[in-house]
């Protein structure tokens with residue numbers, strides 16, 4: 001196990017510890033992903049590189065957009081059922097993967113606090129500023145809460161999640177982020193997550209967006225105000241800044257469509273004309289043909305059966321599935337089969 005690049009206790013009373021596993025220069029494996037992704041026959045980049053500080057702010061704005069229903073739908077499920085989740089799990093700890101601002105998580109933390117079990121919160125996110133901010137805000141708002149923050153990549157750094165104590169834990173993976181994995185990688189990832197859980201004691205709380213009218217889905221990823229388009233282009237700004245590239249983000253059009261066969265949304269960036277891009281830090285020259293597309297995200301949508309099958313393939317048994325009143329989004333509880 002690698003030691004953290006930095007381990008900082010930011011509260012004098014010891015309630016906050018933040019460990020960072022992203023070393024400068026090794027940031028989120030950006031260089032490898034760009035080298036690999038931009039030299040493929042069909043260019044693609046993984047979505048985690050959207051989220052520098054600006055990208056995280058843009059995502060926050062997306063969550064407020066009229067077209068972007070997932071955040072509101074997931075929040076409404078939590079508001080309706082958090083007390084029941086607290087009761088069903090008896091959890092003293094929440095480990096949250098891709099925690100972001102932890103806005104919705106507050107609803108669950110409040111329910112655990114009301115049940116008298118809340119003790120520790122472990123946010124895991126690639127955006128350091130987010131982890132630090134939510135550690136400060138949550139310890140201020142929830143008296144006695146301990147925060148063990150992990151600045152890292154949930155695909156590479158799960159082994160650094162602290163061991164569970166005696167109390168039951170919830171591992172939360174909200175926002176439908178699980179949909180960003182392709183189906184095979186998704187099951188592999190769920191198997192790794194399952195290792196953080198003790199059979200019959202701990203639970204995975206998983207947020208999944210549901211298959212629905214393609215027009216509703218496509219609008220959610222292509223809003224009228226153009227915030228999602230800005231978020232999409234942000235990955236090019238990240239590459240310009242971190243790797244000295246000369247992408248012209250404005251020369252790329254935002255594309256979002258629902259692939260009806262695979263039942264996932266794809267976001268792409270389409271070159272508006274022929275372009276040549278230099279990425280000096282990688283010694284890489286990349287050509288784009290006019291209208292060539294670069295895939296930047298997939299977001300898989302689920303049916304209850306797909307969810308059940310994926311969880312079963314990862315050794316997890318679905319114990320509860322909760323949906324919002326409009327049936328747009330699902331939150332499920334599952335536990336390792338042993």
Ligand SMILES: C[S@@+](CC[C@H](N)C(=O)[O-])C[C@H]1O[C@@H](n2cnc3c(N)ncnc32)[C@H](O)[C@@H]1O
Nearest residue numbers: 048051098099100125126127152153154174175
């Ligand atoms: C779609 S947002 C969801 C945020 C929040 N959980 C919610 O439900 O609103 C995805 C979050 O996961 C983080 N993230 C994306 N890929 C990650 C990775 N590989 N490792 C750790 N965090 C990641 C991003 O920084 C961002 O905060």
